[in-house]
Amino acid sequence: MSSEHYTPAVNPLPPVVVALVLFIMGIEMAFTFGERGLIGGPEAIGWRTQARDSYSFFVSQFDWMLQTGQWRAEYLMRLITYPFVSVNFTQSVFVCVFVLAMGKMVAEVFGSVAMLLIFVLSGVGAAVVYALILAPGAFLVGGFPPVYGLIGAFTWLLWRKLSLVGENQAKAFQLIAVLMGIQFLFRLIFGGAPDWIADLGGFATGFGLSFFLAPGGWARIKGRIRRE
Structure with missing residues (x-):
């Protein structure tokens, strides 16, 4: 069989997804080897x-900026950097698994740049939601909030697909419902910080951004505005 007709059994991962995973794991391996x-x-x-x-x-740093109106770059930077510092090796592995799975599907439909924007901006949105709800002593670390942003974008894809075939769009939210249910169960059993607030904020941000970043999304929004 000629190479022209060869079709790989598994589609290759988008380079942006591979680069993101290597970046996260590179940082984690430095910490692990150092420890x-x-x-x-x-x-x-x-x-x-x-x-x-x-x-x-x-x-506390975000609250200070809101109260004083002084937006320090060193504090704003943390909105972007916190997802890349994992609590431990296990957390970083789970984050990378989700990035590989969800990032691949999102990047193949939205494009590499849009996928990366969803990851970064979902982390930012998650942190802002977290800060507006939680007390000053709370903090965020680890990549799950932006991962939930990718899950939000994936949910948007399912939601859009179900609307096109005339099925119940609520089915698209089954994944996030299951994940949130598992989080609540673990929190009841083991306790811990209410990080689910940030995860839900990341999910909402990723879902909302999809209306703009999906192929043709901005054109559809402008078309609706003009019709109204």
């Missing part, structure tokens, strides 16, 4: 803690 004394010397044991202090998103 085990394999690189960086004795001071490397504290790399993860130092990164959390320097790059996590703190509600």
Whole structure:
């Protein structure tokens, strides 16, 4: 059979998805190897803690900016950096698995740039929602909020597809309902911070951005405005 007719069994991952996963895992491997004394010397044991202090998103800092009107770059930067500092190796692995799965589907339909925008901006939206609801002592770290943004974009795709075939669009939200249910169950059993607020904020941001970033999305919105 000639190579011209060869079709791979699995579609290759979009480069932006691979790059994002390598970036997240690269940071995590540096922390993990440092904690085990394999690189960086004795001071490397504290790399993860130092990164959390320097790059996590703190509600108190956001509240201070709102109250004073002073928007410091070092605080605003944390809206983007916190997803890349994982709590532990396990968290980073789960984040990467979701990025590979959801990022691939979103990038193939929306395009690489739009997929990356959804990931980054969903992290920002999640942090803002979290800060507006939680007390000043709360903080965010880890990549699940922007991952939920990708889930929001994937849900939009299902929602749109169901509307085109005339089926119940509520079915598109089954995945997020299951994930939120699992989160509530784990919180009841093990306790912990209410990070589900940020995850839900990320989901809503990703879903909302899809109206604009999906192919032809902005044109459809302008068309509706003109008709009204």
